[in-house]
Amino acid sequence: MRIFKDLDLVEQLGSGIPRILQAYPKDCFYFSENFLRITLPSTESVIRTMQDTMQDTMQVRELLKVFTGIHTREELQQILGLANRDYFRKFYLKPAIEANLIGLTLPDKPTSSKQQYFLTQKGEEFVRLLKKD
Known part of the structure; x- marks a missing residue:
């Protein structure tokens, strides 16, 4: 991550998760002991099977x-x-x-x-x- 920071490819270290949490409600995230599940809501309805x-x-x-x-x-x-x-x-x-x-x-x-x-x-x-x- 430090390389990305040195190349100006990221704003600051550790800013991603707080920004994601600002955009999506916390109920989209499920944390367990071994993994993270993220369910993002769709802006389009899925009708087709x-x-x-x-x-x-x-x-x-x-x-x-x-x-x-x-x-x-x-x-x-x-x-x-x-x-x-x-x-x-x-x-x-x-x-x-x-x-x-x-x-x-x-x-x-x-x-x-x-x-x-x-x-x-x-x-x-x-x-x-x-x-x-």
């Missing part, structure tokens, strides 16, 4: 694997063999966009008929990891 998340993950993975450049929604649906546009948008495209894995060529016009999609840098890294599996 684990099964929904896993399903999205599988579908997003399937979508990312077919990217070879820039594609229209119709092209992606055709490659994946999906006919239902709403289903494709809700379970494949939207989660991938929200996760910043897929980008829009016309970000100011997300519903444009000329909209096309591409892998972001994060998406490309994710695909590389998928190929290693």
Whole structure:
């Protein structure tokens, strides 16, 4: 810790816990003999179930694997063999966009008929990891 202080990477030694205690109520902390458990409240409500998340993950993975450049929604649906546009948008495209894995060529016009999609840098890294599996 002394090194961080000497490099001016911390304000002062021992200031972290008091600052955390100012931001969160003490009931967020549970101290036992061998460990500390911290439960921080979420500012967003968690509605989705684990099964929904896993399903999205599988579908997003399937979508990312077919990217070879820039594609229209119709092209992606055709490659994946999906006919239902709403289903494709809700379970494949939207989660991938929200996760910043897929980008829009016309970000100011997300519903444009000329909209096309591409892998972001994060998406490309994710695909590389998928190929290693």
